[in-house]
Amino acid sequence: MDIDIFKNRLSPQYKIMQKEEVDKLLEEYNVSLKDLPKIKLNDPAVKQLNANEGDVIEINRKSATAGEYNYYRVVVK
Amino acid sequence: MKTQVPEKYIIAFKKKYGEDADLNELEKIYKRSLVTPGEAVGVIAAQSIGEASTQLTLRTKHAAGLSVINTTTGLPRLVEIFDAKKDIPTPFIDIYLNSEYSKSKEKASAFANKIIEIKIEDITTSYTVSPRKKEIVFVIDKDVLKEYGFTMKEIISHLSRMKISTSVEGDKLLVVDKSASDVKKLIRLRNKIVNVNISGVPGISRAILNQDKEGNYWIKTIGTNLAEILKMEEVDVSKTVSNDIIEVSKVLGIEAARNLIIEEVRGTLENVGLTVDNRHIFLIADAMCLDGTVRGIGRYGLSGEAESVLARASFEVPFKHLIEAGLYHESDPFKYVANNIVSNQVIPVGTGEVKLVVKENGKGNNEESSGEDKKQ
Structure with a gap:
């Protein structure tokens, strides 16, 4: 795979979250890890980020109604 | 959780009522406009899109004989997107080229010719099997x-990977397979050879050169193979996408697929002059992409995978689901709307979602103090 998919206009900004950030997030929304939306381990974006199973990925979406906001997905098999 | 008024509303508010406007008033208005907890947003989204789609023409325009590329539009396209259909009938890619290629017509059309798939089938007039x-x-x-600029030698080299002996006799290409025991095997071999790719990208059957307002050339294809196209150096990776949602989810990831669903639904509705609030489309796209793969809405997608037996049974084919549930000893959590309606209970929507919580001893708000009370 040589394509940089993050360059594509459909791709949002991705970031792997640190452990402390994840704890803060889960506390803020009062949810557990398994309640978060999921992203597959073989997803091209996860591969390019080099994320591992169980990591939480912060996705910075651009929205026509809300400007910019963060969405979170946990990496699963 | 603290709600924050988005900056763009603050800017708009200050523009209208002056710099020293009362922001508390704005916060009140903003909070009133938010969706209240327990609101059945899914049903509202379904209604909003469902009602609008009754206005769509059921039949797509018949475009046979025109040189325009025929693409699925209107209601069939909407159904296609929401069902997350694999192998859609009219896939295409809008290929945007790097500045070097998009400016010159020759280079762009040379690239268009380069990507069209040519098989052995396209250069043979007839064949015989003996x-x-x-x-x-x-x-x-x-x-x-x-016309294509190939030589016989090149064609033979494409066949070299197969375990056959090939030779050329005038304009004839002879293929001998010693291991073939009967006619069936020879026919199967023929079908295999006919589909051998000589040049171009597999899956792209046509490529049409277009020019935009600024004079840049771009290419629209029939057929799709996004993974291969994006690897080519002539292509502008940032702008090139296909209309096949499943393919995009595999090549660019689930988030890109979600964005494409929104784009395609909005485009399809706008094409026929309908406006549906973006938020409804966002909700559906998010629900479809929730578990990391694109799931359709329907019997084989979201509704068919519901946790509750009764919810599934009340959607479609009830007997199948009830019998299966009996066979495999399934249990029903009674958390959703459909099963609570079936069993005549309050549905968990709006005020029905709120449960009354009474503390055992009626005192204290946190566990620590209630624990102390028990000890005494």
Whole structure:
């Protein structure tokens, strides 16, 4: 795979979250890890980020109604 | 959780009522406009899109004989997107080129010719299979061959990976397979050879050159193979996308697929002059992409995978689900709308979602103090 998919206009900004950030997030929304939306381990974006199973990925979406906001997905098999 | 008024509303508010406007008033208005907890947003989204789609024409325009690329539009396209259909009937890619190629017509059209898939089938006029000699003879069209700029040698080199012996006799291509025991095997071999790719990207059957307002050339294709196209150096990776949602989810990821769903639904509705609030489309796209793969809405997608037996049974094919549930000893959590309606209970929507919580001893708000009370 040589394509940089993050360059594509459909791709949002991705970031792997640190452990402390994840704890803060889960506390803020009062949810557990398994309640978060999921992203597959073989997803091209996860591969390019080099994320591992169980990591939480912060996705910075651009929205026509809300400007910019963060969405979170946990990496699963 | 603290709600924050988005900056763009603050800016708009200050513009209208002056710099020293009362922001508390704005916060009140903003909070009133938010969706209240327990609101059945899914049903509202379904209604909003469902009602609008009754206005769509059921039949797509018949475009046979026109040189325009025929693409699925209107209601069939909407159904296609929401069902997350694999192998859609009219896939295409809008290929945008790097500045070097998009400016010159020759370079752009040379690239368009380069990506069109040419198989052996396209350069042969006829073939004969002779079982006794275990031989297949392809008659190659020399004019077409010259037009594409191939030589016989190149074609043979494409066949070298197969375990067959090939030779050329005039404009004939002879293929002998000693191991073939009957006619069936020879026919199967012929079908395999005919589909051998000589040049171009597999899956792209046509490429049409277009020019935008700024004079840049771009290419629209029939057929799709996004992974291969994006690897080519002539292509502008940032702008090129296909209309196949499943393919995009595999090549660019689930988030890109979600964005494409929104784009395609909005485009399809706008094409026929309908406006549906974006938020409804966002909700559906998010629900479809929730578990990391694109799931359709329907019997084989979201509704068919519901946790509750009764919810599934009340959607479609009830007997199948009830019998299966009985066989496999399934339990029903009674958390959702459909099963609570079936069993005549309050549905968990709006005020029905709020449960009354009474503390055992009626005192204290946190666990620590209630624990102390018990000890005494």
